[in-house]
Amino acid sequence: MKLTIHLLGQARQLAARERLEVDLPDGACVHDALPALLEGADPRLATVLADDEGNLRRSVMAILRDETIDPGEANLLQDRDELSLLPPMSGG
Amino acid sequence: MQLTEEERAIYEWQIWIDGLGEGGQAKLKAATALVTRVGGLGGPLALSLAAAGIGKLILAHAGDTVPSDLNRQILQTHHQLGKSRIESCRQRLLELNPRLEVEAVPENVNDENAARLVGGADLVFDCAPLFQERFLLNRECVRQGKPLIDAAMFDLEGQLTTIIPGRTPCLACLYPEIPPGWKREFPVLGAVSATIANLAALEGIKLIAGFGELLTGKMLLCDTRTMTFRKISLHRNPDCPVCSVLP
DSSP states (O other): EEEEEEEOHHHHHTTTTTTEEEOOOOOOOOGGGGGHHHHSSSSHHHHHHHHHHHBBOTEEEEEEEEHHHHHHHHTTOOOOEEEEEEEEEEEO | OOOOHHHHHHHHHHHHHHTTTTHHHHHHHEEEEEEEESSSTTTHHHHHEEEESSEEEEEEEBBBBOOOTTOOOOTOGGGTTTTBBHHHHHHHHHHHHHTOOEEESSSSOOOTTTHHHHHHHEEEEESSHHHHHHHHHHOOOHHTOOEEEEEEEEEEEEEEEEETTTTOOOOHHHHHSOOOOOOOOOOBBBHHHHHHHHHHHHHHHHHHHTOSSSBTTEEEEEEEEEEEEEEEOOOOOOOOTTTOOOO
16 A cells, blocks of 8 residues: 655654655554655654654654554554654744 | 723734623733743733733742843843843833733742742743743642643744643643753744744633633644644643652
8 A cells, every 4th residue: 555654843854754655565654664764864853753663652643534543553553644753842 | 809990901803802891801910920931922922911811920940141141031121131131121010011910030940949939920921031940830830720821932833731730731741751952042033933922822811711712731832933823732741750640
């Protein structure tokens, strides 16, 4: 399936792009999209998005169809879905 | 709390707003809000609350004004460089609304003052740059059952949610860890921080006066680069170490 990933906030800045498309096997979860997302990217993007196991950090929101989802849940993502990844922001 | 004739004259145009009215204005007059910190978000937020006629503001912010504050911290002035930020905030707010009661605290939220600061307010606005402060404020608001309006920004983006302890996700549900790689200094434009600040102020005014629809269990995401605004649904973490242990 084809998935469009929108990068928000700090992730967008570190990736120097707002979106990318990845190909994933049917039934894949959000965690499965990270290797393609991080390949060749600024190492700081991995620090922000991925934990030590290579999964999406618990502090990063995965947003699908205007709802936060469990990034480890399989079969939520469908072909041509648009997923947003939102690292925390703060004030200042 | 009754309005004076002077207050009726000042707030006449907003008393005409459907749902606000004189009753809502009286609730604003009787309310106390804590704003921490009072920078790019907290400054314009406090200014809008003062203009709207809130009764009392507790403002917490340490340090002196530095040049890099002046692109967004609109309660600071060039004249105030090198002087206390919080004193500048107090003066600017009272110039706008001399009826306002201001408790200016020259400290950021910390373990020693969090319970007292939150305890003195009906409503809390979280505008701090450090997640340690934000989490501390969240924990204290949950413990005391106080509403927390959480505003944040980065670059040309911003976000806003209203936390009602026991009813909505708390900040620890949304962010179970201090994000690695986060720095206190980040890209921001004053027009963006003021936009999010004024949306936060509006959320607080609605909450106090009791009208409209709140961002409870929802988060507003704004991307002013494309002028895209959307609301997403949030979920409580049943294992949240902060709010799942509420009585």
